[in-house]
Amino acid sequence: MGQGARTGGVLSTDQKLANNATHEQLHEEWQRLQAGPRNFGAIAILKQGLKWQPLGLSMVDAEFIDFRKFQLRDVARGFDVPPHKLAIEG
Numbered sequence: 001m002g003q004g005a006r007t008g009g010v011l012s013t014d015q016k017l018a019n020n021a022t023h024e025q026l027h028e029e030w031q032r033l034q035a036g037p038r039n040f041g042a043i044a045i046l047k048q049g050l051k052w053q054p055l056g057l058s059m060v061d062a063e064f065i066d067f068r069k070f071q072l073r074d075v076a077r078g079f080d081v082p083p084h085k086l087a088i089e090g
Contacts (some may be wrong), residue, residue, distance in 0.1 A: 009054040011046070025051075 008070060011030065019021050034080075046052065057065070072088050083089075 008056065009052055010051045012053055013051065015049045017048075047069045 033039060072086060073083055076083050076086050076088060
């Protein structure tokens, strides 16, 4: 937390890493380039066939899901149907 790092995804590759030293080098380089408040949102250039795979939803996706929940509640309200009958939370 002190460095502002958060796990938003993972780096993966189809290639076999040569050894633990290569793994450590990639880890240290990623930490240096991505950790800390000054590097928040910085662009990473991935090498050696690395691919970034996000672990969670983007903010846009999360907002879309929340908006759909609102639409369901609105329709339920319009037809005077209790939300629990449509399996809507709260």
